[in-house]
Amino acid sequence: MLRPFFMKTYMKPITLRFPQFNPWREMHTRNKKAMEFIAKGWNALKEVDRVIDYTELNDRRLIPLLRTAKENFELALEADNSNTHARYWLSKLHLKYHVPGACKAIGAALLVEAADMGDPDAQYELGCRLRVENEYVQSDQQAFYYLEKAVDQLHPGALYLLGAVYLTGDCVKKDIASALWCFHRASEKGHAGAAIAYGSLLLRGVEVPESLTKFNSKRLPSTKAVEKNAGSPVMDRVEMAREQFQIAAKAECDLGLKWLNRLEEEEKRLVNG
Missing domain, CATH: 1.25.40.10 (Tetratricopeptide repeat domain)
Structure with missing residues (x-):
């Protein structure tokens, strides 16, 4: 029995196409978004540094800028948790500035994390801080370790x-x-x-x-x-x-x-x- 002409000529296998997941593109997107947040936070912090020498450290006029910087660095970490720059700058906010919600312990933890993840600025900062005398910790060798890591970069x-x-x-x-x-x-x-x-x-x-x-x-x-x-x-x-x-x-x-x-x-x- 002969098959109908249209079955012979036009029936072809159907191929379903699904969107392919590209991890590199996803990583690039997250990193780009994080860097945008870091740039906004850094600009706010730069404005604080421009005037901080002429004001009190806890001057209320600096609070909006400090809050903006903190929020953007936190958003950068949410966008890309592996971003060492966001960790470093957020640690500086906690350790150096009178930003609302500042916590020295959180700042220290973020600084150590950023240094261990390979950020040279964090390694240098941590090395400098560890060189300060501490009766509870033998910090000289640790300081030298982090400084050498920063020197390598x-x-x-x-x-x-x-x-x-x-x-x-x-x-x-x-x-x-x-x-x-x-x-x-x-x-x-x-x-x-x-x-x-x-x-x-x-x-x-x-x-x-x-x-x-x-x-x-x-x-x-x-x-x-x-x-x-x-x-x-x-x-x-x-x-x-x-x-x-x-x-x-x-x-x-x-x-x-x-x-x-x-x-x-x-x-x-x-x-x-």
């Missing part, structure tokens, strides 16, 4: 602080080469204190590690600078130090400007003498 503040630790031999074996490396990397990121420390050490004649001298030699203008400073390691040090003080001055550090003026006066004295 080239956090400028952590680099500067670790450089100071190596320079003074506080809690670790004194290591001038490591201190110089830390100051150098921090100054590259515009840290004024590190630039001043590195420049002043150069002028004092501290031996610079070979890795750093090679790096700086690559950055010197080729022929003219080499001819000018050939056979004059002292002039090389002065020029390297000048570059560091310029970094500090660019960061609006008065001490950087003072060092630059001092170098200019010294050079004029040598020329006229």
